[in-house]
Amino acid sequence: ANLNSQITSKIYLITIIKMSILVLKFGGTSVASVELIESAAKIVKSEYEAGNNLVVVVSAMSGATNILIDHVNKINYDDDSEYDVVVSSGEQVTAGLMSICLNKLGVPSRSWMGWQIPIITSDSHRNAVIKRVIPDAILKNFDDKKVAVVAGFQGISSDGRITTIGRGGSDNTAVYIAAALNAERCDIYTDVDGVYTSDPKMTKNVKRLDKVSYEEMIEMASQGAKVLQTASVESAMKHDVDVNVRSTFNPKDMGTKISNDIESDNQAVTGVAYSKDEAKITLIDVEDKPGVAAEIFNKLAESSVNVDMIVQNNFIERKMTNLTFTVPMIELERSIKLLNDLKQKINFSKVLEEKNLSKVSIIGSGMRNQPGIAAKMFDCLSKNNINIEVISTSEIKISVLINREKTEKAVSELHSTFNLDKI
Ligand code: ASP
Numbered sequence: 001a002n003l004n005s006q007i008t009s010k011i012y013l014i015t016i017i018k019m020s021i022l023v024l025k026f027g028g029t030s031v032a033s034v035e036l037i038e039s040a041a042k043i044v045k046s047e048y049e050a051g052n053n054l055v056v057v058v059s060a061m062s063g064a065t066n067i068l069i070d071h072v073n074k075i076n077y078d079d080d081s082e083y084d085v086v087v088s089s090g091e092q093v094t095a096g097l098m099s100i101c102l103n104k105l106g107v108p109s110r111s112w113m114g115w116q117i118p119i120i121t122s123d124s125h126r127n128a129v130i131k132r133v134i135p136d137a138i139l140k141n142f143d144d145k146k147v148a149v150v151a152g153f154q155g156i157s158s159d160g161r162i163t164t165i166g167r168g169g170s171d172n173t174a175v176y177i178a179a180a181l182n183a184e185r186c187d188i189y190t191d192v193d194g195v196y197t198s199d200p201k202m203t204k205n206v207k208r209l210d211k212v213s214y215e216e217m218i219e220m221a222s223q224g225a226k227v228l229q230t231a232s233v234e235s236a237m238k239h240d241v242d243v244n245v246r247s248t249f250n251p252k253d254m255g256t257k258i259s260n261d262i263e264s265d266n267q268a269v270t271g272v273a274y275s276k277d278e279a280k281i282t283l284i285d286v287e288d289k290p291g292v293a294a295e296i297f298n299k300l301a302e303s304s305v306n307v308d309m310i311v312q313n314n315f316i317e318r319k320m321t322n323l324t325f326t327v328p329m330i331e332l333e334r335s336i337k338l339l340n341d342l343k344q345k346i347n348f349s350k351v352l353e354e355k356n357l358s359k360v361s362i363i364g365s366g367m368r369n370q371p372g373i374a375a376k377m378f379d380c381l382s383k384n385n386i387n388i389e390v391i392s393t394s395e396i397k398i399s400v401l402i403n404r405e406k407t408e409k410a411v412s413e414l415h416s417t418f419n420l421d422k423i
């Protein structure tokens with residue numbers, strides 16, 4: 001009996017010493033009202049009482065950032081650094097409210113803005129890049145048994161100005177903090193209980209995935225799955241941070257785990273993603289000589305236009321080529337203008353644009369070692385009379401550009417063709 005109790009107390013001691021650091025991030029829909037912040041605070045309280053050291057990263061209340069952006073846009077004057085001051089403020093509100101709720105529940109906490117930690121970013125505004133998180137202040141916070149509530153989406157530039165890190169950036173704040181603190185896990189709490197084989201709002205019989213690899217998640221996010229910001233998954237992969245996507249409304253469930261160690265089952269495709277805001281641009285009869293493509297895409301890149309699928313087809317006898325590529329709908333008008341400006345520098349006969357398009361992608365690391373996936377995809381689309389306008393592929397993804405009206409049909413037919421409704 002004596003030995004037994006010695007063993008028990010030793011185990012007890014080890015549990016006390018091995019307190020984990022967890023980062024919990026709550027998205028906009030999880031903090032959309034004071035009542036919701038109060039219930040999110042209860043999730044934090046239970047993790048705190050389990051003995052963990054906690055950092056809570058919050059987004060702005062759902063819709064708040066859009067309202068702030070609208071305010072700035074009304075003024076019709078470019079001022080990127082003040083834009084970030086205004087647009088970052090949504091997160092300050094939720095950080096303060098979350099901290100008040102925690103203190104009320106008896107969980108000691110305080111809020112931190114990006115600049116107070118500090119989270120150091122590049123000097124560019126609107127889409128700054130996180131360079132470094134200095135963890136000392138938060139670690140000191142843990143010594144005082146306090147929960148650190150951190151405003152997501154914001155940081156400080158080298159010249160001491162407030163920056164924001166791109167839409168959806170709070171996910172990235174959470175991952176970076178988890179990396180800097182060597183946290184056990186980064187839990188992303190949202191309004192769905194994980195990552196699905198396709199969009200549950202659009203497709204029937206979708207299945208929740210228990211595990212997804214970083215690579216697959218990067219493709220899913222960049223191809224339109226909105227559950228996580230793409231850059232945050234890239235950061236998680238780079239810094240080897242385990243991420244769980246969990247539901248605020250069902251906090252007992254561990255959700256979907258995103259990490260490296262995914263053993264492959266025989267599934268070639270793990271998800272079907274789509275994005276409905278694609279526009280296609282075609283430059284007709286572009287002069288076919290070295291440097292032309294570089295000229296065109298540099299021009300677009302300098303203005304931060306996100307070019308996606310690119311297809312070029314040259315007519316050797318005529319020394320001409322047609323160049324087709326896609327950009328997000330919101331960047332179409334700007335892109336056309338930039339291309340017309342280029343007309344003095346490079347020769348082409350005209351620019352065509354096409355709107356009503358969407359991009360549908362199948363994603364899966366199992367594609368690497370299974371032949372015939374592309375054929376099966378195209379076959380499925382042809383059987384459903386869906387025309388493919390542009391195709392692009394990577395090692396673990398095949399994307400097609402189609403008529404927007406056919407999006408639902410294409411996604412659901414592909415979902416069942418690749419047996420995603422049966423996993
Ligand atoms: N509030 C910011 C946005 O709406 C950042 C975030 O929520 O992750 O983009």
Ligand code: MG
Binds near residue numbers: 168
């Ligand atoms: Mg988000």
